Amino acid sequence: MRDMPFFRFTLARIVVSQLLSVGSPGGLLPGVWGTGLSYEDGVGPQAQVIDQRNSNALYNVPPPSLAGGFSQFSPPGTTKESLIAQPFHIYDEEFLAIIGPNPTLTLLNHTESDPIFHEAPVWYPAKDEMFFVQNAGARAAGTGLAKSAIIQKIPLSAISPEIVSQRNASGSVKVEVVDSNPQVINPNGATNYGDQLLFLGEGQGENIAPAMYLMNPEPPYNTTVILDNFFGRQFNSLNDASINPHNGEIYFTDPTYGYTQSFRPPPGLPKQVWRFSQATGVVRVAADGFNMPNGIAFSPSGSHLYVADTGMTQAFFGDDFSFASSIYRFDVLEDGTLENRKTFAFVTPGVPDGIHVDTKGNVYAACGDGVQVFNPSGKLIGKIYLGRISANFQFAGKGRMVILAETELYYATLAAEGAFPGKLY
Numbered sequence: 465m466r467d468m469p470f471f472r473f474t475l476a477r478i479v480v481s482q483l484l485s486v487g488s489p490g491g492l493l494p495g496v497w498g499t500g501l502s503y504e505d506g507v508g509p510q511a512q513v514i515d516q517r518n519s520n521a522l523y524n525v526p527p528p529s530l531a532g533g534f535s536q537f538s539p540p541g542t543t544k545e546s547l548i549a550q551p552f553h554i555y556d557e558e559f560l561a562i563i564g565p566n567p568t569l570t571l572l573n574h575t576e577s578d579p580i581f582h583e584a585p586v587w588y589p590a591k592d593e594m595f596f597v598q599n600a601g602a603r604a605a606g607t608g609l610a611k612s613a614i615i616q617k618i619p620l621s622a623i624s625p626e627i628v629s630q631r632n633a634s635g636s637v638k639v640e641v642v643d644s645n646p647q648v649i650n651p652n653g654a655t656n657y658g659d660q661l662l663f664l665g666e667g668q669g670e671n672i673a674p675a676m677y678l679m680n681p682e683p684p685y686n687t688t689v690i691l692d693n694f695f696g697r698q699f700n701s702l703n704d705a706s707i708n709p710h711n712g713e714i715y716f717t718d719p720t721y722g723y724t725q726s727f728r729p730p731p732g733l734p735k736q737v738w739r740f741s742q743a744t745g746v747v748r749v750a751a752d753g754f755n756m757p758n759g760i761a762f763s764p765s766g767s768h769l770y771v772a773d774t775g776m777t778q779a780f781f782g783d784d785f786s787f788a789s790s791i792y793r794f795d796v797l798e799d800g801t802l803e804n805r806k807t808f809a810f811v812t813p814g815v816p817d818g819i820h821v822d823t824k825g826n827v828y829a830a831c832g833d834g835v836q837v838f839n840p841s842g843k844l845i846g847k848i849y850l851g852r853i854s855a856n857f858q859f860a861g862k863g864r865m866v867i868l869a870e871t872e873l874y875y876a877t878l879a880a881e882g883a884f885p886g887k888l889y
């Protein structure tokens with residue numbers, strides 16, 4: 465780390481004050497950084513070190529009714545404001561290589577209450593646009609049974625250095641509605657697929673089945689349904705998908721959020737991970753044993769598959785803090801089957817919803833306080849802290865990320881590069 469040129473910044477004063485402010489026992493312990501990195505290495509004005517040892521013994525720990533699965537936590541010596549003021553939280557020196565010397569976070573747009581910045585962020589490199597969708601089934605959106613959630617997009621080319629230099633540039637980038645045709649009904653997940661975008665729709669009522677749609681990313685945004693059943697049975701509410709880089713098959717999750725958000729009938733199938741080969745037409749189960757299988761992402765080499773289980777939240781049915789809020793990791797075999805399910809990470813606050821990997825195999829999860837980042841062995845190494853729920857986010861190639869936070873839309877710059885950046889399968 466010491467030898468990486470971009471860390472030869474001398475922001476020693478900032479870091480020293482941060483080390484003191486987190487109240488490291490004994491002051492400037494080299495151990496704060498583990499081995500090999502000195503406090504002479506800079507962290508940038510929007511980053512701060514969080515020393516987890518300061519939180520290990522709180523002496524006065526509130527009960528679950530006060531500190532439950534969705535409660536925000538401010539470590540001793542911090543406040544929510546101070547956590548937001550420097551939103552890149554370094555839990556481990558490995559995070560420095562991810563954020564680089566000068567990461568930035570900018571609010572691009574916000575709404576009063578309609579959660580239009582919800583899910584399915586997918587980057588279209590040819591036009592440098594980020595597509596995403598409104599929350600389907602949220603009461604404040606009026607979507608679900610009454611009307612479908614919509615697809616929207618923003619041009620990333622419009623995000624100038626001047627915008628990036630601001631923390632709040634709300635309203636500076638136009639949010640465009642994408643009129644998919646025929647309309648993708650209650651979209652919730654998306655990924656690049658060939659030169660098209662693949663959207664997963666949760667369905668609507670009893671008679672509009674959840675479906676997988678290909679969408680032309682260019683006007684007129686025409687769509688084609690490629691899958692809407694398993695031998696005549698409707699899926700529950702298709703959520704998210706990732707493409708296996710070895711066989712091109714679509715691996716996807718099917719929890720029951722349409723049902724627990726009152727816009728789909730009771731479940732007609734188990735809550736599983738499925739795989740679908742468009743080439744052969746074969747659709748089959750890939751894994752079961754989930755409560756609410758949600759975000760899904762292949763590792764850069766394709767040798768692992770990460771699947772998030774957000775069972776802790778059952779939407780309108782309430783929360784159960786004893787249910788999963790976890791990311792599981794599978795080994796992916798040559799034939800595309802999965803084995804060796806491993807509990808990779810458990811998160812708080814909130815649930816790990818959308819998950820994505822970078823080119824180095826680090827795993828990023830949209831959680832109850834922003835984007836949390838885990839190294840390939842499942843250790844929390846840092847956060848892009850929003851102090852509010854994010855359901856998903858997406859890299860736009862190298863060094864850029866769009867983060868969806870329901871009523872807020874953020875743009876981050878950092879050093880890491882997303883795996884499969886708009887890759888064409």
Ligand SMILES: *[C@@H]1O[C@H](CO)[C@@H](O)[C@H](O)[C@H]1NC(C)=O
Pocket residue numbers: 571574632633634
């Ligand atoms: C950002 O700026 C907008 C427009 O000036 C304002 O309405 C909003 O409250 C600000 N948001 C934050 C988080 O500061």
Ligand SMILES: *[C@@H]1O[C@H](CO)[C@@H](O)[C@H](O)[C@H]1NC(C)=O
Pocket residue numbers: 572573574575634635636637638639640
């Ligand atoms: C958000 O984007 C929309 C669409 O471009 C724009 O009309 C609205 O003013 C923006 N609102 C804020 C608060 O940024």
Ligand SMILES: *[C@@H]1O[C@H](CO)[C@@H](O)[C@H](O)[C@H]1NC(C)=O
Pocket residue numbers: 660678679680686687688
């Ligand atoms: C959109 O329409 C064009 C022209 O008819 C067609 O070639 C293309 O396959 C369509 N794409 C989708 C996703 O339906």
